Amino acid sequence: MLTNTALLKEAGLPVTDLGPVVAGGRHPLLFATVSGAHLYGFPSRDSDVDLRGVHVLPAEDLVGLREPDETRSRMWDSDGVEMDLVTHDLRKFVRLMLKPNGYVLEQLLSPLVVHTSALHAELVALAPAVLTRNHAHHYRGFANTQWRLFERTGELKPLLYTFRALLTGIHLMRTGEVLAHLPTLLARVPAPSYLPGLITAKAAAEHGGADGVDTVAVARDIESLHRALDGAQADSGLPDGASGFDALHELVVRARLAPVPAG
Template identity: 35%
Template sequence: MRAIPAVLDPDVVTEIDRRLAGVAREHDVEIPWAIESGSRAWGFPSPDSDYDCRFVFVRPRERYLSLWPERDVIETPLDAVFDVNGWDLAKSVRLIAKGNATAVEWLRSPIVYTGDPAFRDGLLDLADRIVERGSIGRHYLHVARQQRAGARSLKRFFYVLRPAAALRWLEVHPAQAVPPMDLPTLIDEGDVADHVRTAVHDLIALKAQTRELGSGTPPTILESFVTAQLERAEVYEHAAPERRADDVRAMADEYFLSLLR
């Protein structure tokens, strides 16, 4: 599986492919899932946005039986253009079991460098069965609060707006716990008012044309949308778990072992 938008720099994509192949060869791992994260996958890139490739890797089965586990992260050199690193399958499964929204988001990226759909669908199925809505909701609530507390700028506002849109998506999809990754889809599936949808898409278009948005003031319409969503999302702060921790760990173990077999 591969999903590369035409707007991505083909030379950069070629280098990412080269790095992924190098990781697989040098570390003797398989990479069943490699995607773009960051602003490009979130749906609001700037002309000078870097590339944030993230991947899940799987070692040969016998290396998971060692008394001295290997490091569960593989990184490649970081520079102004490339940020390419990945997590071991075991780390990814553990984080999903803990309700880590970042690990879940990787499975919903609209930009895929290389991927096995069956692998992705298996992890998504596991997430659907074990992820707590309360954990996901708290994650987005805390991210939005943290970003909102920093120096105000239109650029930073996107990092408030996306988690607020994710909280809206959770609100209107009460039976689901795995939101889409990108802001446009969150807005389109979030049943927001037309004036909010228009303001979001106008702001995205502005960011796509501007290298540095500066310290401008976010539209009042969107500030009000964010405030309302964060206020309603406070219910996640004390949301009780829906599943027993032992059951979650057992389902995560079952998935992990079945894949290694």
């Protein structure tokens, strides 16, 4: 898997050289991808760039008495754009993969790749072995959280996050594919016709209000998508449990005991 410069430019993202960030870190970086609104297909002009990824702690950090810092974050400015890089240690990330956690799978499978390695490609290849029908719970819960946030703030962002989560969950249950890009989802899953207009409106401001939105009609549509997700989960061909534990365990051990190849 290569850094996809063309897709980064298409998404309106700066093609960021993470070389100085990687060189300045104590631990090897397996991958970094773009998440958040840019991945979901509705960034605003003032959106930050959310980078997510995985680093590898050395074995000595895990065998002693001190608890290791498994999550690291760094923020910086790149030509006026705020960049936010958050990475988990490989073991923590893989444990999250083995739970019904769609968020980490979206990060792993994001086509907006900023930094990569051979082990990143191996993780991507193992992703299908952790997909289960229980991932519907993740998307149902995330949609409920974002809907409550929309009810409280009236902002357009959590409303689009609500629709995106439900459509991603429905598509995953039906096809086994993790797809987080809302405009693409609209071509694959039946959805309200007003969503493209909301995406356009969101481009104006990251925290803009959902002015003119018929909240009664929207609530009805959200409930309809919840029913569609319930039905897709019940009919899904995905397994009830993950099958990739042993292969992922072997990968973590190998990565911990051997140097990570350069990306």
